[in-house]
Amino acid sequence: MKTIATLAAVSFMIVGQAFSQSERTSTQQKKILMDTNPQYTFELSDKVTRKKVTFKNRYGITLAADLYLPKNPKNKPLAALAISGPFGAVKEQSSGLYAQNMAERGFAALAFDPSYTGESGGEPRNVASPDINTEDFSAAVDFLGLQKDIDRNRIGIIGICGFAGMGLNAAAVDKRVKAVAVTSMYNMSRVMANGYYDALTPAQRTQTLEQLGEQRWKDAENGSYAASSSNLPEKLTGNESQFVVDYFNYYKTPRGFHPRSINSNSSWTATNPWSFMNMPLLTYIKEISPRPVLIIAGENAHSRYFSEDAYNAAAEPKELVIIPKAVHVDLYDKIDIIPFKKLEEFFRANLNVVSAEKTAAVDEGR
Template sequence: MDPCQWDKFFPKSDKVDHKKVTFTNHFGIPLAADQYTTKNYEGKLPASAVAGNFGAVKEQSSGLYAQTLAEKSYLTIAFDPSFTGESGGDVRDVFSLDINTEDYQAAVDYLSNIGNVDPEKIGIIGICGWGGISLNTAAIDPRIKATSAVTYDMPRVGAWGYFDQGTAEERYASKKQIAEQRTKEYGQQDLAKAGGYYDYPAPDGQPDFVKQYSAYYKTKRGYHKRSVNSNEGWILQSQPAWMNAQILVHPEDIKNAVLIVHGEKAHSRYMGEDTFKKLRGENKELVIVPNDTHTDLYDQMDKIPFDKIDSFFKQNL
């Protein structure tokens, strides 16, 4: 594809300059990113790295967030996580809390070494599952001066299901099934996928949040050919990784500022509120956006609190 071709699901802004960039994490995986820079600036800029949604690519929500923030006098990047999108990794459509946390740190490495970025003014943004991963990164990297997160606790969902309705017995049964699948797939190139979201419209009887995912990932509103969630989903073998992990083992280590954003009607709201309770310090804030669902915060410009996110970063970067 022509690198100059605009392949995002959102319109290109005439207020920023855009280019594609790459950088490498310390596992040796090259990461692809879109870089957005405000026009007509002077001096060095504050910067932010954006990732999410979990199972999405930089042409979707993370790019929208990055471009919109760049319009407000920042340099931003939206990157594809390892093993997804245009980023590297020989195996495709898998995830790792360790490697994906490092992806953020590699983004901070990159931003810290750009001549027009102030390395003391770098923040990160995480959307959906990347909200939890962004906080996990902030807990181990003090270079991150501010973190804004639409938080989803993927290990909690992996271990206990939505709304903590799963059981240890169900979790063990899933691990056993996938372990047997690994034995069958040994040496194979094509590995079974967990399945993406339902084609739109999702069947009657599905929870509202499942229908909302379908309405985003499976329609022209948010579909992208490289998006894991828009297509066949994650590799099935990767699923147990969330069942035996934990984000924010040491939340007290996040000394710098945090803004957690959630929709009032988001099915994931409980995850953000419970995560917020773990944080310490007066520089932590929780914002609940009236009437918003989880997916409203993916792309609805009149519902995403960009002015609040901007003021948060301007105060803390």
């Protein structure tokens, strides 16, 4: 029971993962994909357009995404960015906000829901996979590279929170990705396998895997996917850790709540950690080189060590930016804290994008 509690605590702390039964039929999923009045946690900018699109990944799963484009692009074809995260969030939250802000700066930006979550397809619902979710980024690159106004030779990735690790993994294997930036990074395979700060003992890990195996038999017998009891609280009692309070203040309040977000209003399956337990995401992080890596973390983020360790493991060219006084969730949506100017400069330099100001100066010179 101690190991169950340990795994539950880890699962809870991983961006407030909730676990309850949450299967949808294919018909229900089609209805979600046809949502014509989606709720967003931010206002649409008058400088961009937003279009709902779908595409398939290599496993045949249909992914739902929002494509953000600058209204009056100065340079065509456009450089493009594939964006996803945080872990358990949807495109109407943080990734969409990032996409919109990068589109305002002249990029085509695609915010997508990962497989099995949000408006994207896949059964059963609300599971994650280090392989399939890495593939989701490459499928986004497939889509972007087929658009007539996008330069397929100038595509980058932005990964947020748990999808930062997946984004780095995708960049390592997918040489079409020319640059990758991540914020508030989580290494999901590491934290699932070893707990926070690698505190899970070998005996606890073994017991956890045994219990997950037993749960698989129960799920197979029942024909459905059971749930763990961990959840973000509906109300704060004052006894929670600060990072739990931070998650609550994003996912459970009007600031960041979304009905399709797993962390706001839904659940992961109980056996969700299974595939992360022995498939390290960042094994080949050095193979991103010579393409550049930008890693951004908050100074006071409980997750900061993931970013620092990833930076140390990566090969040059690489850069680690620590945002003073910021906590993990500050980089989800706080426009005055997220270093969008730094992201713009990074991708302009590494995707060979000429700024609108420079283009205008050249035009005037003519």
